[in-house]
Amino acid sequence: MSFTFFDFLFGCRAARGVLPCMVAGLFAANAFAADLPLTLAEAQKRALEYSRQLPAQDLAVSSAREMAVAVSQLPDPVLRLGVENLPVQGPDRFSIARDFMTMRRIGVMQEFTRGEKRQLRAERLQREAEKNLAEKEGMVAAIQRDTALAWLERRYQEAMGEVVEMQLAQARLEVQAADAAYRGGRGSQSEVFAARSMHTMLEDSASETKRRIRNAQLNLVRWTGVALEAPLAGQPAIDKLRFDISALDKDLAHHPQLSQLAKQQEIAETEARLAQANRKSDWSVEVSYSQRGSAYGDMVSFGISVPLQWDRKNRQDRELSAKLAQLEQAKALREEAFRAHLVEVRAMHNEWENGLERSRRYERELIPLATSRTQATLAAYKGGKIGLVEVLAARRNEADVRLRFLQLQLETARLWAQLNFLYPDDSLLTNKAAQ
Numbered sequence: 001m002s003f004t005f006f007d008f009l010f011g012c013r014a015a016r017g018v019l020p021c022m023v024a025g026l027f028a029a030n031a032f033a034a035d036l037p038l039t040l041a042e043a044q045k046r047a048l049e050y051s052r053q054l055p056a057q058d059l060a061v062s063s064a065r066e067m068a069v070a071v072s073q074l075p076d077p078v079l080r081l082g083v084e085n086l087p088v089q090g091p092d093r094f095s096i097a098r099d100f101m102t103m104r105r106i107g108v109m110q111e112f113t114r115g116e117k118r119q120l121r122a123e124r125l126q127r128e129a130e131k132n133l134a135e136k137e138g139m140v141a142a143i144q145r146d147t148a149l150a151w152l153e154r155r156y157q158e159a160m161g162e163v164v165e166m167q168l169a170q171a172r173l174e175v176q177a178a179d180a181a182y183r184g185g186r187g188s189q190s191e192v193f194a195a196r197s198m199h200t201m202l203e204d205s206a207s208e209t210k211r212r213i214r215n216a217q218l219n220l221v222r223w224t225g226v227a228l229e230a231p232l233a234g235q236p237a238i239d240k241l242r243f244d245i246s247a248l249d250k251d252l253a254h255h256p257q258l259s260q261l262a263k264q265q266e267i268a269e270t271e272a273r274l275a276q277a278n279r280k281s282d283w284s285v286e287v288s289y290s291q292r293g294s295a296y297g298d299m300v301s302f303g304i305s306v307p308l309q310w311d312r313k314n315r316q317d318r319e320l321s322a323k324l325a326q327l328e329q330a331k332a333l334r335e336e337a338f339r340a341h342l343v344e345v346r347a348m349h350n351e352w353e354n355g356l357e358r359s360r361r362y363e364r365e366l367i368p369l370a371t372s373r374t375q376a377t378l379a380a381y382k383g384g385k386i387g388l389v390e391v392l393a394a395r396r397n398e399a400d401v402r403l404r405f406l407q408l409q410l411e412t413a414r415l416w417a418q419l420n421f422l423y424p425d426d427s428l429l430t431n432k433a434a435q
Helices: 005-016 020-034 040-050 052-072 114-181 189-224 245-254 256-277 316-382 388-418
Strands: 076-086 105-113 285-291 300-303
Touching: 040 114, 040 189, 040 316, 076 285, 105 300, 114 189, 114 256, 114 388, 189 388, 245 256, 245 316, 256 316, 316 388
Parallel strands: none
Antiparallel strands: 076 105, 105 285, 285 300
């Protein structure tokens, strides 16, 4: 749905001849602001470049990959130095050369971890790196979505502010007209009070709108880092989505959060296979050279160390059972998350379609009716058939209808942003963000 509300609003105001100078001023302001426009797509690109989450996640991916290479290697050999059979009593005490049993020993011990285990440990960290990449995709989608929400919030809050400002300007003119009519004997004092009351209410509404606009500007700065009052330009087609709702069951499997759960399941599968491999012991080999006194010959020793899995049913088998339980847990969580996301997305899609339908009704019927009512009451007032109170009521009704329409469009646009950026939009990725 193209955003034609401002054209409609300004057109109807100009046609009635109300505040032509103000309308022209607003158009001039928009033309001046167009020098440095910030479209939604540009805001999202800047947000990806501005984010520190993505570089941090890249470092996590790099860390996991580096560790995968490290754990695939054999453990470092162990250098062993020592003195054996050193006397502590008698004439040869603390001598390392006079007793034939005393030896200075140097040796090397190497643990030979099974290749299957090293491979699985490396694979587990590779799966961790892939999970970090899936998390990065989720971050990209979240940044694009949250930036879109911030951009749209500011866009519509500013639109509401323009409506309130136009109504406030009209209220000032109506206060002047009511005062003039009262002094000329053509109006009542109650009409003056009514006009001033409405003007004060609109001033309060304008203050509240300015507060919301300021907060929306600050939120957009938080995501993009652009100047606080950088002008916005363009309007996304919030009546179109990047995915086909009929293929949601298939497409949702690639949702970043579900992809993360899929990678977590793969990690659990690898850990279960590693626990299975741990049921086989790793051996260690040691070779040492022992030097005795000059009167005695040197000696060489060697040996093999093998862990004895004497309680396998309570250690290795229990570990394997725990890992298999974690695998089933990961599968269950993934399936449950898929069901929850499927219902959530369908519900948001239903609300989005309802918002579009209601917006079309506002544009087609409610806003024209409110405008026609205001024109009719204004004509009747000029003809002396009704009082100013009725005109003010019609003005207030029209303003409320226009503000409700913009609020409805904002809510619909929020749903569009949440749906449209379920997945990252690759067309918005820069080289920096895509690495």
